Amino acid sequence: xxxxxxxxxxxxxxxxxxAKYSDLPAPVRQEALRSLFNILGCTLGxxxxxxxxxxxxxxxxxxxxxxxxxxxxxRRADPLHAALINCLSSSIYSFDDTHEQAVVHPSGxxxxxxxxxAEQKPVSGEAFLAAFALGVELECRLCKALTVPPAKGSMAWxxxxxxxxxxxxVAAGSLLGLDMARMRTAIGIALSQAAGFRAMHGSLCTPLxxxxxxxTGLRAALLAQAGFTSSPVALEGRYxxxxxxxxxxxxxxxxxxxxxxxEILRNTYKPYPCGIVIxxxxxxxxxxxxxHSLDPDRIASVAIKASPGAMALCNNRNPKDEMQAHVSLHxxxxxxxxxxxxxxxxxxxxxxxxxxALMAFQDRVEATLDPNRAADAAEVTVTLTDGTxxxxxxxxxxxxxxxxxxxxxxxxxxxxxxxxxxxxxxxQALMRQCWDLTNLSxxxxxxxxxx
Amino acid sequence: xxxxxxxxxxxxxxxxxxAKYSDLPAPVRQEALRSLFNILGCTLGxxxxxxxxxxxxxxxxxxxxxxxxxxxxxRRADPLHAALINCLSSSIYSFDDTHEQAVVHPSGxxxxxxxxxAEQKPVSGEAFLAAFALGVELECRLCKALTVPPAKGSMAWxxxxxxxxxxxxVAAGSLLGLDMARMRTAIGIALSQAAGFRAMHGSLCTPLxxxxxxxTGLRAALLAQAGFTSSPVALEGRYxxxxxxxxxxxxxxxxxxxxxxxEILRNTYKPYPCGIVIxxxxxxxxxxxxxHSLDPDRIASVAIKASPGAMALCNNRNPKDEMQAHVSLHxxxxxxxxxxxxxxxxxxxxxxxxxxALMAFQDRVEATLDPNRAADAAEVTVTLTDGTxxxxxxxxxxxxxxxxxxxxxxxxxxxxxxxxxxxxxxxQALMRQCWDLTNLSxxxxxxxxxx
Numbered sequence: 001x002x003x004x005x006x007x008x009x010x011x012x013x014x015x016x017x018x019a020k021y022s023d024l025p026a027p028v029r030q031e032a033l034r035s036l037f038n039i040l041g042c043t044l045g046x047x048x049x050x051x052x053x054x055x056x057x058x059x060x061x062x063x064x065x066x067x068x069x070x071x072x073x074x075r076r077a078d079p080l081h082a083a084l085i086n087c088l089s090s091s092i093y094s095f096d097d098t099h100e101q102a103v104v105h106p107s108g109x110x111x112x113x114x115x116x117x118a119e120q121k122p123v124s125g126e127a128f129l130a131a132f133a134l135g136v137e138l139e140c141r142l143c144k145a146l147t148v149p150p151a152k153g154s155m156a157w158x159x160x161x162x163x164x165x166x167x168x169x170v171a172a173g174s175l176l177g178l179d180m181a182r183m184r185t186a187i188g189i190a191l192s193q194a195a196g197f198r199a200m201h202g203s204l205c206t207p208l209x210x211x212x213x214x215x216t217g218l219r220a221a222l223l224a225q226a227g228f229t230s231s232p233v234a235l236e237g238r239y240x241x242x243x244x245x246x247x248x249x250x251x252x253x254x255x256x257x258x259x260x261x262x263e264i265l266r267n268t269y270k271p272y273p274c275g276i277v278i279x280x281x282x283x284x285x286x287x288x289x290x291x292h293s294l295d296p297d298r299i300a301s302v303a304i305k306a307s308p309g310a311m312a313l314c315n316n317r318n319p320k321d322e323m324q325a326h327v328s329l330h331x332x333x334x335x336x337x338x339x340x341x342x343x344x345x346x347x348x349x350x351x352x353x354x355x356x357a358l359m360a361f362q363d364r365v366e367a368t369l370d371p372n373r374a375a376d377a378a379e380v381t382v383t384l385t386d387g388t389x390x391x392x393x394x395x396x397x398x399x400x401x402x403x404x405x406x407x408x409x410x411x412x413x414x415x416x417x418x419x420x421x422x423x424x425x426x427x428q429a430l431m432r433q434c435w436d437l438t439n440l441s442x443x444x445x446x447x448x449x450x451x
Numbered sequence: 452x453x454x455x456x457x458x459x460x461x462x463x464x465x466x467x468x469x470a471k472y473s474d475l476p477a478p479v480r481q482e483a484l485r486s487l488f489n490i491l492g493c494t495l496g497x498x499x500x501x502x503x504x505x506x507x508x509x510x511x512x513x514x515x516x517x518x519x520x521x522x523x524x525x526r527r528a529d530p531l532h533a534a535l536i537n538c539l540s541s542s543i544y545s546f547d548d549t550h551e552q553a554v555v556h557p558s559g560x561x562x563x564x565x566x567x568x569a570e571q572k573p574v575s576g577e578a579f580l581a582a583f584a585l586g587v588e589l590e591c592r593l594c595k596a597l598t599v600p601p602a603k604g605s606m607a608w609x610x611x612x613x614x615x616x617x618x619x620x621v622a623a624g625s626l627l628g629l630d631m632a633r634m635r636t637a638i639g640i641a642l643s644q645a646a647g648f649r650a651m652h653g654s655l656c657t658p659l660x661x662x663x664x665x666x667t668g669l670r671a672a673l674l675a676q677a678g679f680t681s682s683p684v685a686l687e688g689r690y691x692x693x694x695x696x697x698x699x700x701x702x703x704x705x706x707x708x709x710x711x712x713x714e715i716l717r718n719t720y721k722p723y724p725c726g727i728v729i730x731x732x733x734x735x736x737x738x739x740x741x742x743h744s745l746d747p748d749r750i751a752s753v754a755i756k757a758s759p760g761a762m763a764l765c766n767n768r769n770p771k772d773e774m775q776a777h778v779s780l781h782x783x784x785x786x787x788x789x790x791x792x793x794x795x796x797x798x799x800x801x802x803x804x805x806x807x808a809l810m811a812f813q814d815r816v817e818a819t820l821d822p823n824r825a826a827d828a829a830e831v832t833v834t835l836t837d838g839t840x841x842x843x844x845x846x847x848x849x850x851x852x853x854x855x856x857x858x859x860x861x862x863x864x865x866x867x868x869x870x871x872x873x874x875x876x877x878x879q880a881l882m883r884q885c886w887d888l889t890n891l892s893x894x895x896x897x898x899x900x901x902x
Contacts, residue, residue, distance in 0.1 A: 051679070058677035059670065062529040064513045078513040156690035161643075192612075192656045193663050195646040199691035203680040205643045212644050216663070219510065226509035228502070229654040239607035240650035 008236040008255055012138055013184035015258045016170045021130035021438075028262045029438070032133035035097055037434050038269045038410055039107035040071070040450060042096045045273075045344050045417030046089035047072025051204040055211075056085050068116040069451040072421045076451070079116035080215055083168070087112035087214035091160070091207040093344055094326075095273040095417075100266040100401045102143035102159060107267075108210045109164030110135035113218035114171040118443040123175055125440035131174035133264055139167030140263035144253040145242075151250035161196020161209030162245055168217020169224075176225050188230030189220035191241045202323065271399045271413055272342040275327040277310040280378035280397035285336035288382055288392045296338045296361060298384050304329065305370040305379040317362055325353045333380075334361035343416040376400035407435075422450070459687040459706055463589055464635035466709045467621045472581035472889075479713045480889070483584035486548055488885050489720045489861055490558035491522070491901060493547045496724075496795050496868030497540035498523025502655040506662075507536050519567040520902040523872045527902070530567035531666055534619070538563035538665035542611070542658040544795055545777075546724040546868075551717040551852045553610060555594035558718075560615030560665035561586035565622040567669060569894040574626055576891035582625035584715055590618030591714035595704040596693075602701035612647020612660030613696055619668025620675075627676050639681030640671035642692045653774065720856045722849045722864055723793040726778040728760040731829035731848030736787035739833055739843045747789045747812060749835045755780065756821040756830040768813050776804045784831075785812035794867040827851035858886075873901070 021029070046052060047070075056070065059081060066075070068082035071089060076082070090096055090108040097107050114132050117123075123131075143163040147153035169190035173183045193216040196209035224230070235241045235254075242249045272282050281304055288294060306315075310329055319325040325332075325347040335346045338357055346352050370379070374395075381391040396402040398409060405413070411431055418427040430449050433440070440446065472480070497503060498521075507524065515529035522537050541547055541559040548558050565583050568574075574582075594614040598604035620641035624634045644667040647660035675681070686692045686705075693700045723733050732755055739745060757766075761780055770779040776798040786797045789808055797803050821830070825846075832842040847853040849860060856864070862882055869878040881900050884891070891897065 054677050054679050055674060058673050058679070059531075062515045062531045062673075064515045064529070078515070080510075080513045154695065156695050188651070188654070189656055189659065192648065192651050192660060193646045195644045197643065197690055197692060197695045199682045199685055199688035199694075200639070200643050201682070201690075203639070203682050205640055205679075205681045208640070208679075209643060212667070222509050222513075223506060226505050228505050228509070228656075228659075230656045231650045231652070231654050234650055237650035239648055239652075241648065243650075244605065244607050244648045 008251060009184055009187060009232060009234050011255045011258065013187055014180050016134050016138060016174060017178060017180040017183040019130065019134055019259060021126040023259060024130060024133055025262070028133055028264055029129060031264050031267060032129050032136065033435070033437060034407065034410060035107045035136060035264065035267050036111055036129070036132055036437065037414065038097055039090050039111045040434055041414030041417045042093070043086050043090040044072040044421050044450060045095060046092040047421055049089065049092045051092055051207065052085060052089050055088055068119045069447045071447065071450045074451060079120060080219060082116040083112045083218045084211045084215040086115065088207050088211040091210045093273045095270055095344065097267050097269050099140045099143065099263060100268055101148045102140055103147070104140060104143035104159040104163055105210065106136045106139045106160070106167060109160065109214035109217060110139065110167040110171045112214040113168035114175060115443070115447045116218060117172050117175050119447050122442035122444060125437040125443055127175065128443040129437055131171040134174055135167035135171030136264050136267070137262060138170050139163045141254050142166055144263060145250045146246040148250065148253065150248070151246060151253065152248040153246040156197050157245060158196030158198055158200070158209045161213055162194040164210045164213025165190035165194050165217040165220065168214045169220040172218045172221035173224065176221055178221065178224060182224045184232055185228065185230045186221040186224035188232070188234035189223055189228060190217045191234045192230065193220070194241065194245070268401060269399055269405045269410060271405055271409060272332070273344045273347065274332050274342065275314050277307060277375050278314050278329045278332050279399060280376055280394040281306065281310065281329055281380060282332050282336050282342045283394045283397050284378050284380035284392040285333055286340065288380060288390055289337055289340055292390050294337065294382065299337060299364065299382050300385045301383045302333055302337070302365045303381045303383070304333065304365065304367040305373060306367045307373040307375050307377060308369065308371060309375045310378070311367060311369045315367055317365070318359070319353055321349045321353060322347050329367055330362040330365045331358065333365045334358040337361065341416070345420065376402070459702060460635055460638060460683060460685050462706045462709065464638055465631050467585050467589060467625060468629060468631040468634040470581065470585055470710060472577040474710060475581060475584055476713070479584055479715055480580060482715050482718060483580050483587065484886070484888060485858065485861060486558045486587060486715065486718050487562055487580070487583055487888065488865065489548055490541050490562045491885055492865030492868045493544070494537050494541040495523040495872045495901060496546060497543040498872055500540065500543045502543055502658065503536060503540050506539055519570045520898045522898065522901045525902060530571060531670060533567040534563045534669045535662045535666040537566065539658050539662040542661045544724045546721055546795065548718050548720050550591045550594065550714065551719050552599045553591055553594035554598070555591060555610040555614055556661065557587045557590045557611070557618060559661045560611065560668060561590065561618040561622045563665040564619035564669035565626060566894070566898045568623050568626050570898050573893035573895060576888040576894055578626065579894040580888055582622040585625055586618035586622030587715050587718070588713060589621050590614045592705050593617055595714065596701045597697040599701065599704065602697060602704065603699040604697040607648050608696060609647030609649055609651070609660045612664055613645040615661045615664025616641035616645050616668040616671065619665045620671040623669045623672035624675065627672055629672065629675060633675045635683055636679065636681045637672040637675035639683070639685035640674055640679060641668045642685045643681065644671070645692065645696070719852060720850055720861060720864070722856055722860060723783070724795050724798065725783055725793065726765050728758060728826050729765050729780045729783050730850060731827055731845040732757065732761065732780055732831060733783050733787050733793045734845045734848050735829050735831035735843040736784055737791065739831060739841055740788055740791055743841050745788065745833065750788060750815065750833050751836045752834045753784055753788070753816045754832045754834070755784065755816065755818040756824060757818045758824040758826050758828060759820065759822060760826045761829070762818065762820045766818055768816070769810070770804055772800045772804060773798050780818055781813040781816045782809065784816045785809045788812065792867070796871065827853070
C-alpha cells in the first residue's frame with residue numbers, strides 16, 4: 001500500500017488547531033453534548049468495577065499531585081492517571097458509545113483526557129465542547145478510513161485502541177491552544193503509541209486499550225506543547241501509521257469535507273449494558289411488561305423469535321457469572337420481566353446472576369432462530385398461566401441508528417448508573433449541569449461534581 | 452496468517468517465571484553484564500539531551516513519589532516515570548545495543564524497567580542480572596520471530612517499540628516473583644500496548660517508542676501482580692499479537708530451545724555514536740593517527756574507499772547540525788584525526804559541527820565508492836604535506852559481529868559518556884560497581900550511584 005503524500009497529517013492538524021465552537025453546526029454541538037452526557041454516565045457506572053479498583057490501587061503509588069478527579073471514586077490523582085482510570089471506568093462494561101459504521105467507541109478516550117485537563121485551569125463549556133467534538137470527529141474519521149469500505153483493513157486491531165489517541169490528543173491540544181505545528185506534533189506522538197488488538201476480548205485489557213489511548217493522547221499534547229518533536233507526516237509518511245494499520249485506507253473518509261461533514265452525527269448509544277443483539281428483545285419485554293401490567297408470576301412461558309446474531313452469540317440459558325450474563329438473552333429476558341430494568345447491577349454475579357427468581361424464570365424462556373430477522377429487530381410472545389398470549393414486535397431497537405436514544409432515555413440510562421454511586425440528589429444536579437455545559441465558565445466543576 | 456494454538460504465550464511465561472541465575476550458562480551471564488554495562492553508559496550519555504529535558508520537564512508535574520533515580524539527571528521520580536525517562540536517555544543518541552539479526556535495541560526498555568523496580572526493595576545482583584537476561588532474551592526472540600527469515604514481516608514497525616514491552620514486563624515480573632499465570636498476564640498486557648512505526652525516524656518519537664515500551668512493560672507487571680487480567684493466548688490467539696505484527700512468524704525462533712539457545716549472545720555494541728556504516732572508517736582513522744602520531748596540520752588529504760552503504764547514507768561533506776553530523780563520514784573523519792575521539796560531544800552542533808578546525812578539515816576528505824566493500828569494512832589513505840602516504844584497511848569494524856567490542860573498549864565508551872555527567876571519580880567507581888554486579892546485595896545502589 002502506498003499513500004500519496006497529500007499532507008494528510010497537516011490537514012487534520014490545521015483543522016483541529018483552528019476550528020472553534022462557533023464553527024460547529026447546531027446538530028454537531030447537540031450530538032457532542034449527548035455523547036459527553038452518555039460517557040459521563042458510563043464513567044460513573046464503571047467507577048466501582050473491580051477491574052478499575054485493581055488498576056487504581058496498583059498504580060496509585062506512582063501517581064502525582066491530586067489535581068484531577070477520579071470520577072465516581074471519591075478521590076483525586078494526577079491528570080495522566082485520571083485520564084487512564086476514568087477511561088477505564090467508561091469502557092469497562094462496554095456500555096459506551098459506538099460509531100454507526102466504524103467499530104470505534106469514540107467518547108471515552110476524548111472525554112477522559114479533556115476532563116482531566118479541564119481541572120488544571122478553567123475552561124469554558126463552549127471551548128470544552130468544541131475540543132471534545134473535534135477529538136471525537138477525528139477519531140471516528142480515522143477509524144472509518146482504516147476499515148470501512150472502500151477502505152480495507154484488518155478486524156484484528158482494536159479500533160478504539162488505535163484511534164483513541166488521536167481523539168484524546170486533539171481534544172487536549174485544543175484545550176491547550178496548540179498551534180498547527182504543535183497540534184501536528186501531538187497527533188504524531190499519539191499515533192506513534194497507537195496500540196491494541198482484539199485477542200484481548202473478555203479480559204480487562206479490552207478496556208485498558210482505550211484507557212491507554214486516553215493517557216498517551218493527553219501526554220502527546222503535553223509533550224508537543226513543551227517542544228517535543230514528531231514526524232510531520234505521521235499518517236501518510238513512508239512506514240507511517242496508515243501503512244501499518246490499513247491495507248487500503250480511504251483518505252476521503254479521513255480528510256474529505258472537514259468542517260462540513262461530521263461523523264459525530266453517526267454516533268450511537270446503548271440503552272442496556274449487554275450484547276447489542278439482545279437489545280430489541282429487551283425492548284419488547286419491557287414494552288409487554290408495561291403495556292399489560294404483567295406480574296412475572298403469571299407468565300408461563302416466553303417465546304422469542306431472534307435474529308441470527310442473537311442466536312449465535314447470546315443463546316445461553318444459564319449464565320454462570322457476569323461475563324456470561326452479559327451475553328445471555330435468557331438472563332436479560334428474565335431481568336426485564338421480573339425487575340422491569342436492564343442496568344449494570346442487573347448482571348452482578350451475586351445479586352443478579354445467582355438470583356433464584358431470575359434463574360427460575362430463565363427456564364421459561366425459549367429462543368428460536370428467525371433467519372430473516374435484522375440484528376436490531378425481535379419478536380417476543382408471552383403466554384400467561386391462564387392461556388392468554390401477548391406479542392410485541394420491535395423493528396428497530398432503541399439505540400439503533402434508525403431509532404436513536406432520546407435525551408430522556410439517556411437520562412434514564414445515566415441515572416441508572418450514577419445513582420448507586422452519587423445518590424439521587426447529586427445525580428440529578430450533575431445531569432442538569434451536564435446538559436447546561438455550554439453555560440459553564442469552568443468545566444472542571446463538572447468533573448469535580450462527579451467525584 | 453494463522454498461528455497454531457501451541458500455547459506460545461504460556462511457554463514463554465513458564466520459562467520467564469521459572470528460570471534462575473543458576474540456570475544461565477556463563478557466557479550468557481557475561482553477555483548480560485556487558486549489555487547492562489553498555490546501556491548504563493548510554494543512559495548517562497543521553498541524560499542531558501534536550502529531548503530528555505523536554506519530556507522530563509513536561510511530565511514531572513504528573514509524577515509521583517521520588518522512589519527511583521533519573522539516571523544522570525540529579526533527581527528522582529516515581530518508577531514509571533523513571534522507566535520512561537531513563538529509557539529515553541538510553542536510546543536518544545542511537546548509541547545503544549543491537550541484536551545481530553533482528554533490528555531491535557534490546558537493553559534499554561529492559562534495564563530501565565528493572566532498575567526502576569530495583570529501587571523499590573533490595574534485589575541481589577544475581578537475581579537482577581537473571582531478570583535482565585530473561586527480558587532481553589524474550590525481546591530478541593520475539594523480534595526475530597517477527598521479521599528474520601524464514602519469518603516475513605513489515606520493516607515499517609519499530610522493532611524495539613513493539614517488542615521492548617515484553618522484555619520490560621518479563622524483567623519486572625521476574626523481580627516481582629510473578630508465578631507463571633501472572634507472568635503470562637504481564638506479557639499479555641504489555642503486548643496489548645505494543646506500538647511504534649518507523650515514520651518517526653529523525654524525530655524525538657524514535658527514542659520515545661522504546662521508552663514507552665519500558666514504561667508499559669513495567670506497568671504490565673505491576674498490574675498483573677495486582678490481579679489484572681489479559682488473554683492467556685495474547686501471542687498466538689485469533690486476532691492476537693503475532694497476527695497483527697507479522698505476515699508469517701517464525702515460532703521456532705520464539706520458543707525453540709528456550710534455556711538452551713540464547714539470542715543475547717548475538718547482542719552487539721557500537722563504539723561510536725554515529726551511523727554504523729561510518730564505524731570502520733573511524734577505526735581506520737584512529738589507527739592511522741595513533742600508529743603514525745599524525746599531527747592533523749600535516750595532513751594534506753584523506754582518501755576513503757567506502758562501502759555502498761556508507762556512500763549512500765553518509766556522503767555529506769558539510770553537515771549543518773547534530774542530526775546531519777550523525778551521518779556524515781566527512782565529519783567523523785575530521786573528528787577522528789583532529790580530536791582522536793568519536794564521542795557524543797563530538798557531534799554537538801555548537802562545539803563540534805561548527806568548530807572551524809573540523810569544518811576546514813572536512814574539505815580535505817574525499818570518499819569514493821568501492822562497490823565490493825562490506826558494510827563493516829573500509830580503507831583510508833592519508834597523504835601528508837610532505838607527500839608521504841599511509842594506508843589502513845579495516846576488514847571488520849570494532850563492534851561488528853566478527854569483531855565484538857572488548858570490555859576495555861566498552862569502558863572507554865562508558866567513560867566518554869559518563870565523565871561529562873558524573874566526573875572522573877564517580878564514573879570509575881560506577882564502572883567497577885557495575886562489573887561487580889553479581890556481588891551486590893542491593894542493585895538499587897547501582898541506580899542511585901548513577902543519579
